[in-house]
Amino acid sequence: MLQRYLQxxxxxxxxxxxxxxxxxxxxxxxxxxxxxxxxxxxxxIKTNTEGQDLYTQQIxxxxxxxxxxxxxxxxxxxxxxxSYSLSADEKASIDWEHPLLFDKRMDFEVVLIGLDGGVKLxxxxxxxxxxLYDKIDSMPMRRTELRDKNVH
Numbered sequence: 001m002l003q004r005y006l007q008x009x010x011x012x013x014x015x016x017x018x019x020x021x022x023x024x025x026x027x028x029x030x031x032x033x034x035x036x037x038x039x040x041x042x043x044x045i046k047t048n049t050e051g052q053d054l055y056t057q058q059i060x061x062x063x064x065x066x067x068x069x070x071x072x073x074x075x076x077x078x079x080x081x082x083s084y085s086l087s088a089d090e091k092a093s094i095d096w097e098h099p100l101l102f103d104k105r106m107d108f109e110v111v112l113i114g115l116d117g118g119v120k121l122x123x124x125x126x127x128x129x130x131x132l133y134d135k136i137d138s139m140p141m142r143r144t145e146l147r148d149k150n151v152h
Contacts, residue, residue: 046079
């Protein structure tokens, strides 16, 4: 019975099914930005070159800001080439499926995606935490969050 499945015609079909499964299930870990809509503001720090100076400086700027990020519902993605991690200490290893989010000509970018899923800020230079917080705190949804927090 196994001989019948291993005939040339059937081998092609089995190979096709195998390759299709790899494509369908091989990127299970890839991040779907829509999963974060209305839950998180996404801060994506991206470089094409591992160890790039601006990328390293940007990561250092946001070290120790966990409380401020949590307060503002910020989730950070560290993207190197076409892979990402959720921690600056981890090597980027999960496929990033959103290449259109970035300008491929830029070696470094910081992109802020709002709760609504829209791009709110795009920088190709260093972004200070003050500038980031000022930008977020000036957004209508954030002002509503702050007003509601002060009422309760």
